[in-house]
Amino acid sequence: MVNTRAAFDNSPDELRLYLIDGKDGVEFQPYRHLPHAEVVSLRSSPELSRSVLAKLIAEKERRNNIFAQVGVNDYTSYRVNGETGGKLPRILLLVDEYQELFEGDKDGIASNYLLQLSQQGRSAGIHMLLASQRFGAAGMLNQTGIFGNIHLRLAMKMTKADVESLVEFGRRGKALIATCDLPGKIVVNDKGGDDAANVTGKVAYLYPTHRDELLQTLNDKAETLPDDSLPRRVVFDGKAQPNLIDNPYLTSLLRRHTWPTAQELEDFARDAVETGGLGIVDWFYAEHPRVVWLGQQFNVRGQAMMVFRRRVSENALIVGSANAARYGMLAASIVSLSINTKPVETQFVILDRSISGSLWSGVLQVAYASVLLPAGFVAEFSRESAKIEDILNTLISELDKRRDMNEDDLASVPSIFVVMTELDRIEAMRRKPDAYGGLADSPLGEKLRRLYFEGSPLGIHLLLSFSGVRPMVNVIDERRGLVNFRHRVALQMSEDESHTFARNRKASQLQLEGPLPICALYLDLESDKSIRFKPYSSESSGVTQDESLVDQLLIIGNELAGRSDSL
Numbered sequence: 001m002v003n004t005r006a007a008f009d010n011s012p013d014e015l016r017l018y019l020i021d022g023k024d025g026v027e028f029q030p031y032r033h034l035p036h037a038e039v040v041s042l043r044s045s046p047e048l049s050r051s052v053l054a055k056l057i058a059e060k061e062r063r064n065n066i067f068a069q070v071g072v073n074d075y076t077s078y079r080v081n082g083e084t085g086g087k088l089p090r091i092l093l094l095v096d097e098y099q100e101l102f103e104g105d106k107d108g109i110a111s112n113y114l115l116q117l118s119q120q121g122r123s124a125g126i127h128m129l130l131a132s133q134r135f136g137a138a139g140m141l142n143q144t145g146i147f148g149n150i151h152l153r154l155a156m157k158m159t160k161a162d163v164e165s166l167v168e169f170g171r172r173g174k175a176l177i178a179t180c181d182l183p184g185k186i187v188v189n190d191k192g193g194d195d196a197a198n199v200t201g202k203v204a205y206l207y208p209t210h211r212d213e214l215l216q217t218l219n220d221k222a223e224t225l226p227d228d229s230l231p232r233r234v235v236f237d238g239k240a241q242p243n244l245i246d247n248p249y250l251t252s253l254l255r256r257h258t259w260p261t262a263q264e265l266e267d268f269a270r271d272a273v274e275t276g277g278l279g280i281v282d283w284f285y286a287e288h289p290r291v292v293w294l295g296q297q298f299n300v301r302g303q304a305m306m307v308f309r310r311r312v313s314e315n316a317l318i319v320g321s322a323n324a325a326r327y328g329m330l331a332a333s334i335v336s337l338s339i340n341t342k343p344v345e346t347q348f349v350i351l352d353r354s355i356s357g358s359l360w361s362g363v364l365q366v367a368y369a370s371v372l373l374p375a376g377f378v379a380e381f382s383r384e385s386a387k388i389e390d391i392l393n394t395l396i397s398e399l400d401k402r403r404d405m406n407e408d409d410l411a412s413v414p415s416i417f418v419v420m421t422e423l424d425r426i427e428a429m430r431r432k433p434d435a436y437g438g439l440a441d442s443p444l445g446e447k448l449r450r451l452y453f454e455g456s457p458l459g460i461h462l463l464l465s466f467s468g469v470r471p472m473v474n475v476i477d478e479r480r481g482l483v484n485f486r487h488r489v490a491l492q493m494s495e496d497e498s499h500t501f502a503r504n505r506k507a508s509q510l511q512l513e514g515p516l517p518i519c520a521l522y523l524d525l526e527s528d529k530s531i532r533f534k535p536y537s538s539e540s541s542g543v544t545q546d547e548s549l550v551d552q553l554l555i556i557g558n559e560l561a562g563r564s565d566s567l
Contacts, residue, residue, distance in 0.1 A: 006092060007036045007218055013229040016089045018056065020049050022097035030208075034215060035222035038091075038231035039300055043238040046103040046110075051299040053101070053113035056093060056126055060117070062274055063088060063124040075125035087229075093117070093128040099137030111141035118149035134162050151192045156180055156203070170195025227255045232276055234300055239516050241325070241537040242296040244332050245552045247303055250293055250339060252276060254559055259342045265289075273301055280307065287311065288415050288459060290346070292336040294329045294489060294522060295535035304522050304533035305336075306487040310415075313486040313526075314456035318465040319472055319501055320491020325518045326465050327360035328536035328549055329489060330419060333463060334367040335556055337417055338375060347414050348372055348379040351391060353422035356383070360538040364419070366553050374561035378414075385426040391418075392447040395460065399451065402458040415459040418451070423464065424471040431474055445475060452476075452484045469497040488523045489535075506530060 006015060018039040019028040032040045041052055063075070066085040072078045078088065095101070101110040117128055135147070153168055157180045166174055169187070172195045176187045184203045191197035206214075222230060232248035245251065253260065253268070260268065262285035269291065271277020283289055287309040294304040308314050318326050337346055350368055354361040368381040382391070395418065402410060423429045429448065431439035441449055452462045464485075466472040476482060478500055490498065490507035498507035502523055510519040510532065520535040538549050547555070
């Protein structure tokens with residue numbers, strides 16, 4: 001009820017909501033589409049919930065720096081002086097079952113964050129409402145300091161023992177709480193626990209149907225607002241795979257209703273994360289960079305991504321037996337590339353050798369038919385193994401033509417992204433025994449090797465996927481070939497396979513916390529960076545997945561199709 005009432009009283013550019021549900025909670029699920037919601041974290045692990053607090057601490061510091069620059073001391077003064085440093089909406093953090101913040105928190109990080117927010121948050125326009133079965137929590141440090149800075153206290157039906165143990169209410173307050181014998185009865189104190197300031201009442205009950213009507217009304221009102229007044233919403237379900245259409249960066253580009261120019265894309269990429277950019281300082285449009293999103297990191301803002309540039313080894317491999325996740329990431333990659341630049345600047349070749357009839361077998365074809373073609377991209381799609389020779393011959397011809405171009409002519413040709421899966425299922429692509437007891441590339445394998453060895457500096461990038469390391473090495477030499485793939489994505493695999501593919505054992509430890517969510521590991525070998533994240537999947541899972549990935553592709557395709565008319 002607090003969410004809805006506050007949202008009706010304030011527009012999204014006046015109020016932003018950060019909603020944290022505990023690891024077993026889904027109470028905030030209906031509010032993931034609330035226009036004011038900037039962060040919705042459901043079934044959150046304690047570590048993830050603490051990352052939301054860390055984001056608010058960083059935002060507090062950012063706001064204080066803005067106040068210092070414009071010569072004011074606090075949020076109220078900033079508003080009175082006309083917000084000359086830019087619009088800063090109030091932020092309200094709501095945490096259900098806040099005691100879970102302290103689980104496994106040996107260093108007292110959550111306690112420190114809450115103390116800072118309780119002491120300094122209001123002066124920066126950041127407020128919080130914490131809810132739990134009882135006051136206090138095991139592992140919570142600085143409890144007196146935190147609660148001492150919270151002036152509003154609300155108590156409902158509790159056990160007699162819990163009431164007696166309260167120190168946040170006085171004698172009269174405890175007596176009133178003891179009369180809360182029915183759900184909904186409440187005691188409110190807005191004077192920091194002053195025993196003369198207790199008021200009894202009853203909580204309004206919001207029926208689900210009425211709540212949904214109110215949310216729809218708010219969304220209808222939000223449709224009339226400019227895009228920059230709405231938050232870049234982050235939705236995180238700790239037990240489910242993420243939605244592609246919940247990626248705030250992808251939706252930011254999609255909202256533009258036109259493809260960005262190279263300079264606009266560079267500005268977007270270089271902008272700080274705090275102001276809606278990617279935070280990539282080494283983005284230079286002369287290298288024809290393209291960003292691809294793979295999934296959601298285990299923190300409040302992180303989106304796992306890889307950036308292709310016209311440099312050596314700018315190819316990618318996605319390897320693992322979690323097929324739905326592999327094909328989800330491949331489809332997301334195609335969609336990401338289609339949003340980066342105009343169709344005249346990017347082309348696609350897709351060879352899908354997934355098993356017909358499998359749950360993931362149609363997702364790449366949907367991306368091709370419902371996203372690329374309606375938007376006007378030059379693209380080729382096939383599921384036939386017999387097509388591999390023609391595809392490789394065409395690409396080699398293009399490679400040879402580009403090798404003879406001067407730099408100016410090469411800069412004007414489109415980038416080509418070649419997406420191919422399960423090449424080990426094509427006999428002509430498999431490596432053959434040689435005279436020395438090893439394996440040598442087949443004739444078609446030699447052409448593939450030329451592409452991943454020579455292609456990326458010339459704007460031809462390969463994105464290959466295999467169900468495991470062994471199928472991969474049947475096509476690509478693990479010593480001489482693998483080094484040409486800077487970008488690698490590993491799903492759960494054995495320790496030996498992890499050492500071969502990832503050069504460490506991290507890929508063998510991705511699912512230590514259970515089978516869900518499916519986890520992946522992104523590795524950038526050039527920068528020696530590795531990121532654990534939740535990949536997009538072709539299968540729906542969890543409470544936050546309203547649309548399947550195919551449904552999401554259709555939504556994105558419809559948006560891009562409207563752009564093609566303006567080219």
